[in-house]
Amino acid sequence: MQAFLAILRYDVEQLTRSWVTRVWILLLVVPALFLVAVAANEKELASETMAAYIAAVLAPFSALAVAVIASSAVSGEASIIADSIMSRSVTRTEYISAKIIARMGFTLAVYLAVMIPFAYLIIRYAAADTSIAGVVAGVLMVALLLAFLAAFGLTMSTLLSNVLMAVLAVLLVIVLSGVVLQFLGLTWMSTTAVIEALPRTFRGQSSSWDVARVIVVFPSLTAASLFTSIWVFRRKDL
Amino acid sequence: MHVILTSDLTKIYEKRYIALNALNLRVEKGSVFGLVGPNGAGKSTTFRILLGLERPTAGHVTVLGEPMTAERADIRRRIGFLPANPSFPRYMTPISYLEFTGSVLGLPGERAKIQLARLLQAVDLTAAASQRIGGFSTGMLTRLGIAAALMNDPELLILDEPTSGLDPAGRKQTIELIRELSGRDRTIIIATHILGDVERVCTDVGIISSGRLIYSGPMAEMWRLARQGTISVEIEGNTAAFEQQIPTLDELGSVRYERLGSEFRITFLGTEPLPEYVERVLQLVDRTGVDLLHINTGADEIEEAFLRRLEEDRTRGFLRAAAWAATQDIARRGASPNGSETSDAGIPGHPAV
Numbered sequence: 001m002q003a004f005l006a007i008l009r010y011d012v013e014q015l016t017r018s019w020v021t022r023v024w025i026l027l028l029v030v031p032a033l034f035l036v037a038v039a040a041n042e043k044e045l046a047s048e049t050m051a052a053y054i055a056a057v058l059a060p061f062s063a064l065a066v067a068v069i070a071s072s073a074v075s076g077e078a079s080i081i082a083d084s085i086m087s088r089s090v091t092r093t094e095y096i097s098a099k100i101i102a103r104m105g106f107t108l109a110v111y112l113a114v115m116i117p118f119a120y121l122i123i124r125y126a127a128a129d130t131s132i133a134g135v136v137a138g139v140l141m142v143a144l145l146l147a148f149l150a151a152f153g154l155t156m157s158t159l160l161s162n163v164l165m166a167v168l169a170v171l172l173v174i175v176l177s178g179v180v181l182q183f184l185g186l187t188w189m190s191t192t193a194v195i196e197a198l199p200r201t202f203r204g205q206s207s208s209w210d211v212a213r214v215i216v217v218f219p220s221l222t223a224a225s226l227f228t229s230i231w232v233f234r235r236k237d238l
Numbered sequence: 239m240h241v242i243l244t245s246d247l248t249k250i251y252e253k254r255y256i257a258l259n260a261l262n263l264r265v266e267k268g269s270v271f272g273l274v275g276p277n278g279a280g281k282s283t284t285f286r287i288l289l290g291l292e293r294p295t296a297g298h299v300t301v302l303g304e305p306m307t308a309e310r311a312d313i314r315r316r317i318g319f320l321p322a323n324p325s326f327p328r329y330m331t332p333i334s335y336l337e338f339t340g341s342v343l344g345l346p347g348e349r350a351k352i353q354l355a356r357l358l359q360a361v362d363l364t365a366a367a368s369q370r371i372g373g374f375s376t377g378m379l380t381r382l383g384i385a386a387a388l389m390n391d392p393e394l395l396i397l398d399e400p401t402s403g404l405d406p407a408g409r410k411q412t413i414e415l416i417r418e419l420s421g422r423d424r425t426i427i428i429a430t431h432i433l434g435d436v437e438r439v440c441t442d443v444g445i446i447s448s449g450r451l452i453y454s455g456p457m458a459e460m461w462r463l464a465r466q467g468t469i470s471v472e473i474e475g476n477t478a479a480f481e482q483q484i485p486t487l488d489e490l491g492s493v494r495y496e497r498l499g500s501e502f503r504i505t506f507l508g509t510e511p512l513p514e515y516v517e518r519v520l521q522l523v524d525r526t527g528v529d530l531l532h533i534n535t536g537a538d539e540i541e542e543a544f545l546r547r548l549e550e551d552r553t554r555g556f557l558r559a560a561a562w563a564a565t566q567d568i569a570r571r572g573a574s575p576n577g578s579e580t581s582d583a584g585i586p587g588h589p590a591v
Contacts, residue, residue: 006341079325089315237292
């Protein structure tokens, strides 16, 4: 347990020092403040403003940042893992679990730290057309998308030893997923479809089935990704 | 008791490259074992498997009496490891890194702090204790790696090329440190291609070539093999008469020599003990009336013995394979060819390991 906590602390420290994290937070916070000011002055609709922020700012920047943060989790420190960490009294499961919790926890912490104050300020100063349940559902759905992205990045990180290749693989999957899902008749699973439906979700107008579907499917995919990461890492030569 | 025991350890990477070829390694408790071999011989791969960082393709590994796997953190807690060209988090300082190592090893905070302060002094890094590791030289990184390997006061210390990249002073300091660490029930295994280091600190030596252990035995035995039958004499006077009579020193065809100016290097291929041959050479010196300037029975350096073993191994491919098959056959029938012990069969002069 002590080893697990030491690795967790070490990884969170690394993430807080990372330039990717700093730039990511800056790119989320500055437009958020700008939108709050605009929405307050122009009395924009809260649901539309929040959805626009997620579609134009949060989703693209976060996709890129989370792809880098998650995909570099294992592959980014390939030599250090063996030399400094795994040659000590650490099990593979302890190491990968600490990485998963650090990277996914950090991703969700940054998202919620930005999104919750932003949603509060928008609801307070813009033209209120949202329901509490709708906002909670919308924020949760985006959180689940990010969690899946982080889990998928971690899987790529255990599969590929090159960070750049892992990041590219994640981004390629994001780009191609829309086409593939459309071909499979699963358009509702695409990021675009979830984001497009957000104004209605924030207003509480989405059907319970649509919300429940996302809330069940994405955590399942996340769990499958994490299981794969653990399985691969436990069998990998370091 | 064997601290390390491998049986037919084989590692094949991606069905393309054979890194270890049925390696049978045995390291006794309390010994300082030097694993010597050229680059790419399989030394680092052996260590990575011993630590559970890599999985063997075939064969078995026992470390400190337990089978080693990736999940055996409890065994690794008793091992210290210095990798070749160690990598560390660049933003950390030696203090924060050793604290992290202590946490990973499960050391209580206070004990870790005492240990790291002691070790930083021992490896002469106290002055650089607050500097970022990113700016360290190769020598400083190696010394920090040694300190990290000793954080848990390990029973088994595995050092992969501990003196590479060090200046002469750093090298001497490291050798002295290893000497200091040996004994006290601690077993040390050192991989190196610098034979001078092995000569200075090791009690036992193993030669690895192309993933196979081609020699394993006590250092004294290696010295004996190195010096076996070779005498170097430097003379003055009637050297022609001396040279003419060299073949008479032993049975016909069993004496070879080479001349380098006034120095003769005489190799006896017979089985008499070395002092007997030395006496014959001295008698010849007396008989021919030459002046003896220098005589040396250790001229055939350990490097040459090492290279000779490698060469022998290269030229005995099929014979070795046949001998190995025979060994396996005997083992299958329930008896080892050497009674209770096994050896890499087919290697001349190879003692049971």
